[in-house]
Every structure is written in C-alpha cells, then in structure tokens.
Amino acid sequence: LVAGFMAALLLVGGLTGAKALFTLGVTGLAIAYALLPALIRGYDPIIVTVLVSTAITIITIAAVGGVSRKALTAIIGTTSGVLIAGLIALAVGSAARLTGFGTEEAAMLLYIPQEIQFDFRRLLFSGMIIGALGAVMDVAMSVASSMEEVTLARPRITQGQLLQSGLRVGRDVMGTMSNTLILAYTGGAIPLLLLFMAYGTPMIQMVNFDHIATEVVKAFAGSIGLIAAIPITAITGSRLLKPSE
Structure with a gap:
C-alpha cells in the first residue's frame, strides 16, 4: 500500500510528487x-x-514552492492560522474543562516508566495544533499559488484587485476544507456515536462526554484557524506579490 501510494504520487505528480514525498519524510x-x-x-x-x-511548515512550503514570495506568503498564512486554531482550542477547551483523558492511551501515560508528570490538557491542545496543520497549510498554499498566477497573468493588477482575487479563491477552498476537518474527526468517532445512538443517549448529553467534546473542539477550532488563514494569506500576498501599485 505504501509503495502504491509512493508510485501514484510520483506518477501523477512527477517532480512535485517527489518533493511531496521528501516533505512527507521530513514531517515523519x-x-x-x-x-x-x-x-x-x-x-x-x-x-x-x-x-x-x-x-515543518517552512520546510514543506519551501520545498514545494521554492524560496519565494509565494512561499513566504503561505508560511505566514499557515503559521497564523495554526496559532489561531491553537489559541481557540486552548481557550474553549479550558472553558469546557476538557481533561485530556478522552482516550485510553492518554490514561496509560500515567504509568509509563519515565514517571513524567504530563500536563494532559496541554498535550491535548498540542495534538489539536498538529491535527489542523495540514489543512491550514493546504489552504494557505492554494491561496498564495493562485495569487501568484494572477500576478503573472495580469502584471498590472492592483493590490486591491489581487486581494479580492485571493479572497475569492479562499472562499471556494474554505467550503470544502472545513468539511474535510469535521468529517475526519467525525470518522474517528463513528463507533462511539453509534453506541450512543443505540442506547438513545440525548444529544446534549452526548456532546458533554469528554471524548466527544474533545473531537468537537478539535474540528471547530481547526476550521476557524483554516478560515482565519484565508484573509491573512490574501492580505500578505497582496503586499508581498504586488509590493507597489
């Protein structure tokens, strides 16, 4: 399966696919x-x-997009979006009193031989940041790339027009990528959701279970970070890709 994935990536992507494999290895x-x-x-x-x-963001985007203003635009958009997602997850998770013990694996960390006193809440929020990174990076790179193409096709475009172009592309991407995050987190919780449904658990009680509440915060905090990355990337791109009118 791994070999098939690598072959498909190289066959379809060519040099870009090879770069993607490199960045995947770096991420791992x-x-x-x-x-x-x-x-x-x-x-x-x-x-x-x-x-x-x-x-990871800097290496991935620089490898795929080269050392350029486009890459810098995407890096700024990605890091900003991920930080916003992390801050929202931290604030909402603390207000919701998430414990970080939503999975058996987290509880098992209490008994590891290293005897480390983990802060499970902060560990949970760090996982949320990593979980949102890929989608936010995808959106930021898509917006930055489209804006660069617009400047190449229309060298006389103004900063305002370029900004609007980036925002329009971002809105289109946003509609699908927000679903991607929510569906990804929902997919991991389907057996538990079915269990709740089988026993007729009320929705309000269901979302107050620590595990479900954690997945909800992950999905929506990541989606908000993704949405925030769009205007940040577009504004940054309009300044970097078109530095003067």
Missing part, C-alpha cells in the same frame, strides 16, 4: 525525532508543538 522525522522525544522528556507540549509545526 520531525515528529519521530523532535516532537515526541521532547514531549517524553517533559517539555511544554504547546511550545514544542508550535516550534515543530513552524519548522
């Missing part, structure tokens, strides 16, 4: 050799995740 290495070891040593989960996410 960053998580395996930077993020997880730092967390297991007891470093602050949110700070570590923000730093690793920023590094």
Whole structure:
C-alpha cells in the first residue's frame, strides 16, 4: 500500500510528487525525532508543538514552492492560522474543562516508566495544533499559488484587485476544507456515536462526554484557524506579490 501510494504520487505528480514525498519524510522525522522525544522528556507540549509545526511548515512550503514570495506568503498564512486554531482550542477547551483523558492511551501515560508528570490538557491542545496543520497549510498554499498566477497573468493588477482575487479563491477552498476537518474527526468517532445512538443517549448529553467534546473542539477550532488563514494569506500576498501599485 505504501509503495502504491509512493508510485501514484510520483506518477501523477512527477517532480512535485517527489518533493511531496521528501516533505512527507521530513514531517515523519520531525515528529519521530523532535516532537515526541521532547514531549517524553517533559517539555511544554504547546511550545514544542508550535516550534515543530513552524519548522515543518517552512520546510514543506519551501520545498514545494521554492524560496519565494509565494512561499513566504503561505508560511505566514499557515503559521497564523495554526496559532489561531491553537489559541481557540486552548481557550474553549479550558472553558469546557476538557481533561485530556478522552482516550485510553492518554490514561496509560500515567504509568509509563519515565514517571513524567504530563500536563494532559496541554498535550491535548498540542495534538489539536498538529491535527489542523495540514489543512491550514493546504489552504494557505492554494491561496498564495493562485495569487501568484494572477500576478503573472495580469502584471498590472492592483493590490486591491489581487486581494479580492485571493479572497475569492479562499472562499471556494474554505467550503470544502472545513468539511474535510469535521468529517475526519467525525470518522474517528463513528463507533462511539453509534453506541450512543443505540442506547438513545440525548444529544446534549452526548456532546458533554469528554471524548466527544474533545473531537468537537478539535474540528471547530481547526476550521476557524483554516478560515482565519484565508484573509491573512490574501492580505500578505497582496503586499508581498504586488509590493507597489
């Protein structure tokens, strides 16, 4: 299956597909050799995740889009959107009193031999940041790329027109990518949702279970970060890609 995925990526994407494979490898290495070891040593989960996410964003976008104003535009949009998603998740999750013990794996961390005192709430929010990163990066890169193409096709376009063009593209992407995040998180909770439905659990009671509430916060915080990345990317692109009228 992995070989098939790699072959399809190279066959369809060519050089861009090869770059995508490279960035996928970098992401895996960053998580395996930077993020997880730092967390297991007891470093602050949110700070570590923000730093690793920023590094992944810079390397991925620079590899795919090159070192350019387009790449810088997408990087600024992505990091801003992910930070907004993380802040919203932190604020709402704290207000909702999410514990971070929504899964058995989280509870099992209490008994690991390293005897680390994890802050499970911050660990939960760091997972939300990582979960939103891919979708936000996709949106920011799509908007930045489209704006660059517009400037190449219409060299005399004004900053205002370029901004509106970026926003229009962003709105189209937003309609599908918001669904992507929500459906992805819903898919992971389908067995539990079916269990609640089988026993006739009221909706208000269902969403107040820690696991379900966590998935709801993940989905909507990530979607808000994704939405916020669109105007930030468009505004940044209108300044960087068209520095003067």
